[in-house]
Amino acid sequence: MEKIYFYNTLTRKKEEFIPIAEGKAGMYTCGPTVYNYAHIGNLRSYFFEDILKRVLLYNGYKVNHIMNITDVGHLISDEDEGEDKMEKGSAREGKSVWEIAEFFTEAFKKDISLLNIIPPTVYCRATDFIQEQIEMVKCLEAKGFTYKITDGIYYDTSKFPDYGKMALLDIEGLKEGQRVEINEEKRNKTDFALWKFSPKDEQRQMEWDTPWGRGFPGWHLECSAMSIKYLGNHFDIHCGGIDHVPIHHTNEIAQAEACTGEKFVNYWLHGEFLIEENGKMSKSKEEFLRLQKLIDKGYSPLEYRYFLLMTHYRKKIKFSYGNLDAARNGYRNLIGRIKEIKADSYAGRIPTGDTEEFETRFRKSVNDDLNVTEGLAICWEVLKDNELSSADKILLINNFDKVLGLGFASIKPEGPAEKIPEEITKLAEQRIQAKAEKKFSEADRLRDEITGRGYKITDDKNGKYTITKNP
Ligand SMILES: [Zn+2]
Numbered sequence: 001m002e003k004i005y006f007y008n009t010l011t012r013k014k015e016e017f018i019p020i021a022e023g024k025a026g027m028y029t030c031g032p033t034v035y036n037y038a039h040i041g042n043l044r045s046y047f048f049e050d051i052l053k054r055v056l057l058y059n060g061y062k063v064n065h066i067m068n069i070t071d072v073g074h075l076i077s078d079e080d081e082g083e084d085k086m087e088k089g090s091a092r093e094g095k096s097v098w099e100i101a102e103f104f105t106e107a108f109k110k111d112i113s114l115l116n117i118i119p120p121t122v123y124c125r126a127t128d129f130i131q132e133q134i135e136m137v138k139c140l141e142a143k144g145f146t147y148k149i150t151d152g153i154y155y156d157t158s159k160f161p162d163y164g165k166m167a168l169l170d171i172e173g174l175k176e177g178q179r180v181e182i183n184e185e186k187r188n189k190t191d192f193a194l195w196k197f198s199p200k201d202e203q204r205q206m207e208w209d210t211p212w213g214r215g216f217p218g219w220h221l222e223c224s225a226m227s228i229k230y231l232g233n234h235f236d237i238h239c240g241g242i243d244h245v246p247i248h249h250t251n252e253i254a255q256a257e258a259c260t261g262e263k264f265v266n267y268w269l270h271g272e273f274l275i276e277e278n279g280k281m282s283k284s285k286e287e288f289l290r291l292q293k294l295i296d297k298g299y300s301p302l303e304y305r306y307f308l309l310m311t312h313y314r315k316k317i318k319f320s321y322g323n324l325d326a327a328r329n330g331y332r333n334l335i336g337r338i339k340e341i342k343a344d345s346y347a348g349r350i351p352t353g354d355t356e357e358f359e360t361r362f363r364k365s366v367n368d369d370l371n372v373t374e375g376l377a378i379c380w381e382v383l384k385d386n387e388l389s390s391a392d393k394i395l396l397i398n399n400f401d402k403v404l405g406l407g408f409a410s411i412k413p414e415g416p417a418e419k420i421p422e423e424i425t426k427l428a429e430q431r432i433q434a435k436a437e438k439k440f441s442e443a444d445r446l447r448d449e450i451t452g453r454g455y456k457i458t459d460d461k462n463g464k465y466t467i468t469k470n471p
Contacts, residue, residue: 026235028227033070034104035089041274048271048313050117067120071101114301126222149185152196193218220251233260306331342413
């Protein structure tokens with residue numbers, strides 16, 4: 001297997017990826033809080049994680065990808081204060097929190113699918129794993145990491161020596177009051193809620209009984225509990241947006257490692273923000289940009305994907321319609337070029353192996369901390385190359401598309417070959433591939449199938465071929 005390098009937030013270094021089990025990668029990605037639609041900045045995180053997964057698959061890894069759906073416990077502030085996001089969504093829409101969760105989960109899955117993001121192996125909802133979360137609090141309690149105050153059970157971060165290590169948090173600085181403190185009962189500013197009690201005079205829509213009292217889990221708890229449930233105490237990769245580093249992921253590590261006594265995750269990867277011209281994209285604004293809005297304005301989801309491909313995941317992207325238009329032009333040019341080449345490729349020659357240099361360069365780029373921007377540039381080089389045959393170009397870019405995810409395989413040719421039905425040209429392409437792989441009996445079988453469907457393939461001695469309809 002070729003080497004893959006990731007920038008690991010834990011060490012602030014690019015490191016070679018060494019999986020725990022050979023040929024396999026366990027990966028947990030923090031999913032959406034389903035109280036509203038995702039904005040296009042949120043979607044950038046899922047896109048980056050899709051590239052990460054595709055690169056692993058491209059290199060032959062078997063990927064077990066778990067994504068949570070937060071349908072309980074996430075308050076407006078990541079620091080256990082403010083309104084409950086789900087209850088807020090429920091009040092806004094006049095529906096129950098359960099209905100809200102269902103509706104926005106489906107909306108999220110639709111956005112993911114439109115952007116050609118491969119769905120996770122498992123989506124897990126926080127409310128389906130309440131028992132596992134309660135067990136984790138019990139585990140932390142037994143080991144002396146918890147304390148009880150008026151509004152809940154809290155994690156005492158001073159008991160966990162490495163707290164804030166990944167985020168390089170200045171704990172001393174925080175003690176002097178850099179973080180605004182709301183809850184005065186907390187022992188340390190960085191302490192966080194494991195279990196929040198329901199208000200005494202109010203019945204919440206989502207609440208559960210526990211030995212400590214009726215209430216609901218703190219937001220960070222679900223990710224530690226569910227990732228361990230599916231991937232084990234110690235697994236390969238965990239990722240999310242860069243905003244997860246100082247609080248959410250820091251707290252996940254504290255919970256998991258204090259409870260299991262083992263290292264939680266080997267590689268932490270974080271995607272940068274998409275920012276609007278006037279600052280960070282946020283849902284707290286009344287109007288926020290979602291994918292459907294771009295579609296309503298005439299942009300296709302894959303044009304947005306192409307736009308995202310143009311910037312490395314660890315760099316900020318400034319969103320503007322001008323920038324999106326530039327990406328759209330690039331995308332349309334690319335598709336146009338592919339259509340022409342596909343139309344031409346039926347008269348192409350058998351691949352001769354001079355594709356290897358491009359393949360190697362592409363793999364090196366994407367394996368270097370997911371440099372798909374360079375990968376896209378190589379894709380363009382292939383299309384413009386004067387030496388390669390059209391058939392070679394199609395083979396190469398279809399292969400690159402396993403990582404880029406722009407749907408090249410479904411692009412229809414435009415030109416004279418258009419009259420030949422797609423299934424026939426597909427068979428002819430498969431036959432070329434089979435010949436290239438020296439599977440000659442398979443190539444013969446494909447030829448027979450094409451003949452059986454009323455078309456004829458003629459090879460010439462230069463390795464070119466043409467398809468004609470039998471009269
Ligand atoms: Zn999470």
